[in-house]
Every structure is written in structure tokens, then in C-alpha cells.
Amino acid sequence: MPWALLALAAAALAVHAGSAPLDVGRALALGPRSDSVEAGVFWQLRVPRVLMGLVLGGGLAGVGVVFQAMLRNPLADPYVLGVSGGAALGGALGLVFVPFGVWAGAGAVQVCAFGGALLATLLLWRLARGATGASALVILLGGTVFNAFAAAAVLLLQTLLPAQRAQAIMFWLMGTLRVETLGAAALVPAALAVLLSLAFLLRLGPALNALALGDLGAAAVGVDVTRLRRRLLVAACVIVGAAVSVGGLIGFVGLVVPHFLRLLLGPDHRRLLPAAILAGGTFLVLCDAATRALFPVLDTDLPVGVLTAGLGGPLFLFLLWRERERLS
Numbered sequence: 001m002p003w004a005l006l007a008l009a010a011a012a013l014a015v016h017a018g019s020a021p022l023d024v025g026r027a028l029a030l031g032p033r034s035d036s037v038e039a040g041v042f043w044q045l046r047v048p049r050v051l052m053g054l055v056l057g058g059g060l061a062g063v064g065v066v067f068q069a070m071l072r073n074p075l076a077d078p079y080v081l082g083v084s085g086g087a088a089l090g091g092a093l094g095l096v097f098v099p100f101g102v103w104a105g106a107g108a109v110q111v112c113a114f115g116g117a118l119l120a121t122l123l124l125w126r127l128a129r130g131a132t133g134a135s136a137l138v139i140l141l142g143g144t145v146f147n148a149f150a151a152a153a154v155l156l157l158q159t160l161l162p163a164q165r166a167q168a169i170m171f172w173l174m175g176t177l178r179v180e181t182l183g184a185a186a187l188v189p190a191a192l193a194v195l196l197s198l199a200f201l202l203r204l205g206p207a208l209n210a211l212a213l214g215d216l217g218a219a220a221v222g223v224d225v226t227r228l229r230r231r232l233l234v235a236a237c238v239i240v241g242a243a244v245s246v247g248g249l250i251g252f253v254g255l256v257v258p259h260f261l262r263l264l265l266g267p268d269h270r271r272l273l274p275a276a277i278l279a280g281g282t283f284l285v286l287c288d289a290a291t292r293a294l295f296p297v298l299d300t301d302l303p304v305g306v307l308t309a310g311l312g313g314p315l316f317l318f319l320l321w322r323e324r325e326r327l328s
């Protein structure tokens with residue numbers, strides 16, 4: 001599959017990216033248990049960072065495909081719809097109420113992020129029920145309002161915390177793949193949650209195609225629409241909650257990647273969903289590699305969420321303008 005080869009090529013490129021040159025061949029030869037600085041940087045920093053980029057990027061792109069199919073709207077994205085904002089608010093509450101050391105309560109953070117994502121999704125779905133055409137833009141407005149509310153609540157939490165902890169939460173919310181501060185206790189459960197949920201979603205490609213026919217059309221071909229929507233929502237919330245709990249707010253991956261692939265592959269979700277998962281991981285890994293390559297220029301580690309928002313924001317405005325023109 002060309003998308004898998006592209007993901008492998010991006011991973012191979014990304015392990016070379018950093019503020020200092022690294023002899024990857026020597027690090028591979030030394031192995032992960034070596035005391036060498038090069039081996040430590042490669043095995044403990046760059047490889048986990050690339051793997052998490054593949055997992056989180058694939059998860060966010062897959063959720064974008066699912067939301068766009070459920071709402072039959074190309075503008076749907078977990079970040080735009082407020083689902084990521086809900087997860088961020090839940091995760092921030094988890095960070096506030098766990099012992100000091102931002103990642104000490106990683107399990108609590110993930111559970112709280114899932115709860116926040118689920119609450120945001122349920123509110124969204126109540127708003128979206130029966131919304132089509134021009135009224136579907138109301139859903140986007142609802143997501144924007146919820147994002148604003150979540151951001152205000154997070155800022156309130158930060159004002160109540162010591163400066164060190166508030167700064168850590170702010171950096172987390174900007175979106176980052178700096179996995180060295182997390183540890184396996186946070187990374188492994190989050191990665192497993194995303195991968196298992198994606199495996200579940202991949203089985204539902206034909207059902208997602210049926211949803212494109214509308215609720216009545218899907219029911220006519222034998223799809224239990226209510227049950228399918230519940231399963232999709234739970235899987236999407238697990239992915240977004242897990243992704244936000246370890247990576248913070250990484251926006252627009254679920255918008256940029258599915259839109260680009262739909263132009264290349266068409267609307268068949270049996271092809272679109274697996275391609276989006278692989279391409280989403282590739283996209284996020286390359287964005288993260290770009291932020292590390294910019295370190296000598298900016299003299300700081302640019303959060304990857306800043307770059308994805310910079311790329312996805314203009315595309316979202318273009319799609320919103322095109323949707324408005326189509327409906328006017």
C-alpha cells in the first residue's frame with residue numbers, strides 16, 4: 001500500500017530531524033540499552049516521538065473521516081466541532097485534581113479527557129439531530145462556542161494554580177509530541193486505546209458508506225442507524241480523549257487529511273478510512289519533524305499544534321467559504 005510506504009518514509013526522515021545531527025546507523029547498532037548519548041536520544045526520544053505521531057495523527061484523521069460521514073459535512077473535524085476542546089477541558093480538570101507533577105495522574109487525565117470528549121460529543125449530537133444543508137453550519141457554530149467556553153474554563157483553572165503547573169498545562173494545550181515527560185504509564189494505554197478503536201472503526205467502512213445515503217437510506221439497506229451512531233461516537237471519543245490526554249490540542253489533522261484524500265480516492269470509506277489513518281500519521285510526523293528542524297532558527301521547541309493550526313486554519317476558511325457559496 002503506497003500510504004504505508006509513505007508513512008515509513010516519513011518516520012525514517014523524522015528520526016533524523018532535530019536540533020543536532022544524529023548518527024542513526026550507529027544508534028541502531030548500539031541498541032536501546034546502550035549508555036551512549038546518541039542511542040539514548042534515538043531510542044528514548046525520537047523513536048517514541050515518531051511512533052506517537054503516527055498513532056495520534058492516524059487517530060485524529062480517522063475520527064475526522066467518521067465525523068464527516070456521520071454529519072455528511074466536509075467541515076466536520078474533532079477540533080472544529082469542540083470535541084477536542086471538551087477533551088482538553090476534561091484533561092485539564094484531571095491535571096488539576098491529581099498530585100503535583102503534571103503526568104503523575106496520567107490514568108486520571110485520560111479518563112477525564114474521555115469524559116470531556118464524550119460530553120462535548122453528546123451536546124454536539126443533540127444540536128446536530130436532524131440538521132442538514134444550511135442548518136448543518138449551526139453545528140460548526142455550536143462547536144466554536146463550546147471551544148470558547150472550554151478555553152475560558154481552562155484559563156480559569158490556570159489562574160487558580162501555581163505558576164509552574166499553569167505553564168505546564170498551557171504548553172500541553174498547545175499540542176506537543178514531547179513524550180519524554182510522559183513515560184510508558186501514560187503513552188502505552190493511550191496508544192492502545194487509539195489503535196484498538198481504529199481497528200474497530202476499520203470494520204465499519206461499508207456502514208459508513210451507507211450513512212452517506214442518509215438515515216432512511218442506510219436503514220433501507222439493513223443498517224441499524226441508532227446503534228451504529230452510538231458505536232461510532234464511543235470509538236471517536238476514546239480516540240480523541242486518548243490523543244488529547246497525551247498530546248494536547250493538535251487541531252485540523254482530521255480536516256486537512258480527509259479532505260485531501262477524498263479528492264484523490266473518492267468517497268468510498270473502505271478505501272478512504274485506512275488511507276486517512278496512514279496519511280494522518282504521516283502528516284503529523286512530518287509536521288513534528290518540521291518543528292524540530294526549526295529549532296535552530298527559532299531557538300525554541302515550537303508546539304506541533306501551532307503548525308497544524310497554521311496549515312489547517314486557512315483550509316477551513318476556504319471550505320467554509322465554498323460551502324456558503326454552494327448553499328447560497
